[in-house]
Structure formats: structure tokens, C-alpha cells
């Protein structure tokens with residue numbers, strides 16, 4: 001059997017001694033589409049942030065391709081595993097400032113053709129790269145934030161209610177793109193939210209309840 005892409009062993013998250021997640025055991029294979037479910041406050045966002053190494057766990061281990069994520073350089077890990085939130089922080093003045101950022105932190109050159117193609121893929125072809133971000137609508141900001149993660153090809157996408165600000169048509173089109181793209185590039189996608197239930201058929205589900213996680217093949 002193929003080794004899991006991501007493995008959580010005995011993972012717990014207990015900030016200030018408050019138990020949020022406990023004894024999490026998960027083996028996540030490569031290339032799957034995985035929905036994360038559970039009641040409000042059950043720890044869905046926390047689980048994705050732990051996997052993204054944005055917050056530290058209190059015990060247990062998280063491995064990526066058999067390596068403890070603590071041993072992987074944060075820059076390399078961010079390139080492989082992208083956590084995308086519903087309210088992306090845009091910075092700088094222009095759209096280009098935001099899309100250039102992933103290349104800038106790696107001291108690489110900015111691929112403006114790729115940026116323009118992505119704007120087109122997300123139905124933002126009417127925006128110029130030098131356009132200021134301050135006047136963008138919620139849905140435009142969400143998509144610029146999303147595009148930033150595709151300036152490099154991530155291996156894992158952790159999507160935290162990413163399409164909340166998009167209307168129905170746009171949501172459908174963005175998800176179609178994400179699913180096709182993930183298939184083409186053998187990406188693993190995990191997402192939180194029920195809004196997408198009609199748009200994307202998961203291969204598996206992680207259900208959070210009573211501080212722990214259950215893996216369900218669908």
C-alpha cells in the first residue's frame with residue numbers, strides 16, 4: 001500500500017488547557033478530495049491550521065511524506081501545502097503586489113503571464129495587474145487571495161470556507177476549476193463547508209466530534 005501523504009499520530013490541541021482536539025489519528029492519501037465536517041466549534045479550522053503548520057500542536061506528530069513537518073523548512077512546506085482562508089489578507093497597493101509575493105519571498109522572478117492567465121481563469125480578466133486592491137469587492141478579493149496560492153503549484157490545498165463571498169455562478173465556476181486543476185496536477189484537496197456539497201463529490205470525509213476525528217471513505 002502507498003504510504004500516506006499526511007499522517008497525524010496522537011495529535012492534540014489544548015490551548016490554555018482547554019481541550020479542542022485530542023488523540024487525532026489520520027492517514028491522508030495523496031490525490032484525494034476530502035470534505036471536513038463537524039459542528040460549529042468542533043475544530044475543523046484548527047485541524048487544517050495544524051496540518052498547515054500555522055499553529056503548533058500540543059502533542060503527537062504530523063508527518064508529510066514520512067517526515068515530521070517540524071523538520072521541513074517553512075518555506076518548502078508553504079510551497080507544498082497551502083492553507084486558504086475565506087478572508088485573505090491582501091497587502092501592498094496593487095494586485096501585482098499580491099501575486100508577486102510568492103516569487104519575491106523565494107527571490108525568483110515574477111511570472112506575469114501566469115498571473116494574467118489565472119486572473120482569466122477566475123473571471124477577473126477585466127482587472128489590470130497594476131489596479132489598486134483597496135477598491136476590490138469581497139468576491140474579487142477572495143479570488144485574488146486564491147490566485148496567489150496558484151502562482152506556484154501546491155501539492156495540498158486546505159480550503160477554509162473559501163467561496164463564502166462568491167455568488168452561485170462564480171462559486172460553481174471556481175470549484176470546477178479547482179477540481180479539474182487538482183485532478184490534472186494530482187493535488188490533494190481538503191475543504192470545510194457545506195456550500196460546496198452540490199458542486200464537488202468527495203472521495204472521503206473527516207468528521208470531527210467529541211474532540212476527535214473519524215475518517216470515512218465515501
Ligand SMILES: Nc1ncnc2c1ncn2[C@@H]1O[C@H](COP(=O)(O)OP(=O)(O)OP(=O)(O)O)[C@@H](O)[C@H]1O
Nearest residue numbers: 015016018020038039040041042043044045046047
Ligand atoms: N488559539 C486558540 N485558543 C483558544 N481557543 C481556541 C484557539 N483556536 C481555536 N480555539 C477554539 O477551538 C474551538 C474550535 O475552533 P474552530 O475554529 O477550529 O472550529 P470550527 O469547527 O472550524 O468552527 P466553525 O464551523 O464555527 O467555523 C473553538 O471553540 C475555538 O474558540
